[in-house]
Amino acid sequence: MLKNLYPDSLEASGRYLRIILKELSELKLPYTPIAYSVWYEYASGRNPELHKEIEAARKKKDLINYQTILEWFKHYVSDRPLVVAKEQTRKAENLLNGMTSCLNEAGNRMGRQRDNLKARIEDLNNASNQSDIKNICRDIILETQRIIDGNTEVKKNVHKTISELDALTLELKKLREAAKTDMLTGLLNRRGFEDAMVKPIKEAQAKTTPLTLIIADLDRFKRINDNYGHITGDNVLKLLSRLLQKHIKGKDIAGRFGGEEFIMALPETKMDGGFALAEQIRTSLEKMKWQSKSSGKDIGTITISLGVAQFIPDENLNSLIARADKALYSAKEKGRNRTAIHNGKEVIFP
Template sequence: MTNVVAQRIDQDDLADRVVAAMRLHRSPSYPRTFEVWYAHLSGTIPALSAELQQVLDGGGFVGATVIDGLYNRYLATERLAQEANRTSSQILEEIAGLTRQINEAVDASELYHSEISALSEQGPASADRTMLRKWVETLVLSTRSEVARKATLESKLRDSAREISHLRDALETSRIEAQTDALTGLANRRHFEERLQACFEVATSDGIPLTLVIADVDYFKRFNDDHGHATGDQVLRLVAHTMTEHMVDRAVITRFGGEEFAIILPDTNLNDGKLYAESVRQALLKRELIKRSTNEKLGRITISSGVAAYKLGDTPTSLIERADQALLAAKRTGRNRTVTQDALTR
């Protein structure tokens, strides 16, 4: 009992520290914020703590963008992975049960056939009606029993097949959700890293072009501060929708983190990558953001983009860094523009 009380006190103390940290660092007051800070202060997810500590060391403000990024990268994906593991275990258990049923059916079938063989060998003379009747009755009872066993097995097999189908669908849903950003419906950072690595292997082995675009919503913090996080979410969904509308063949569009988006363009050179980024930027300029709750017109959304293409000797990290440097150049030179890696050497 003493240990339980002590544990409750520790948890209450940790909860108080979480609330205090949220206030100190001006984090938004919603459930996922509490979960992120709780994970950090309890030390249960070291990678999350390390990333959050970098933000704290850089200034101390932990806003919605940081919280959402940490939550999606660590907490949401962890839960989905656990759910996928549980579903996989259920499928394995169902298959094991199915195997047992089949083995039992095989054993019963072998027993039935041995009984029939024995009856055939011991068949009475046709003149002995009493023995013939008993022989037939035994044969009929054995056959009925076998038919009943098969009917039971068929029913169990159908039930197991349906259950496995449901579990397989659930597993596929968990797999897709684990690769998807909940807010925008785009691929998430985890899926981006997997796909970029796969595209890199093809570019390296086959010499096929590969281009990466990193785009950032201009003045996103202003939208959040002036109009609230719900409007900020609306901005991100609008950008995601516009990118998807203009998606080219085999492109992988991802929410890279916060208000940043990354687009992998396989079999695409630098110039075509810039044209794609420009088409998205121009499309956004034609759309006016309207606040849903009040129908207030909030103006146009603009993005800045950096474009980099694969070079011999590149790594996924070096390509990301070069695209990010081009993005920073776009920001420094006035925003609402697209800059390629070529501009970095001028």
């Protein structure tokens, strides 16, 4: 995890690990990344709202199952990188404000010191005896040294602040990337996908390049979770994400839109190319043999339904997604395990 997201020592992390494994075992919860993330936030006390929620549930002896964990993750944990990013941004603002104050103070101090030097030089011009000249020269030397020392201190503070700001900038970049990434699959999440689509949409709106969108949804995914457990379900989602990454190329963008729904944008690709890719993904998945790692049971064939739409003039991302989603819905209605396209007027099955 990122240093500023979970800055615990190895010793503390090991202590939390022992607590988490013990409590997940007692609650008969699966050891998934999501369950671990939720319980880490709870055990470490870093997430007060989540801690309060879990403590209340345990006190009332409410049922805590994997669905509860998923809800807590979505509500309290999934946006944590954004929360930390905001905290880091405030810290950067405080550093800049501190440096500005330091420079202003240094400027005021140097102004006073300059006035003092001018006054002592004037005294030197008016001095009438050797003793006065000696004392004034000593004062000038001391004042000059104070200016040098002050400048050195300002320079050290500025360099320190710049170093801290550089570290914060790097950490903020990592946090923003984490906030746009789906923790389970490593693909872009919905927020990340929408951000990545700004440029392709602008290019498509300018009519400089075609753009095709594919929305895919696993068929009867709930049965997998119900029959083989959420760990197996999570593994299916991870393997599907790898399959999508294997098939996309170049400027293509893939993301997990939520649950068992995935989305792919294909810049510089027309409808026929998008349909061909969707079919490659569908048939590749259909041919795969699946087995539950935990039970060793054969899962059988897993299929997927897909909807494809190409960007049309005067459209935006939301309307393009809506048309692809409508095609997906029709594919589900027609028996699943198929690809439908929306040609701008209606849904058809090539």
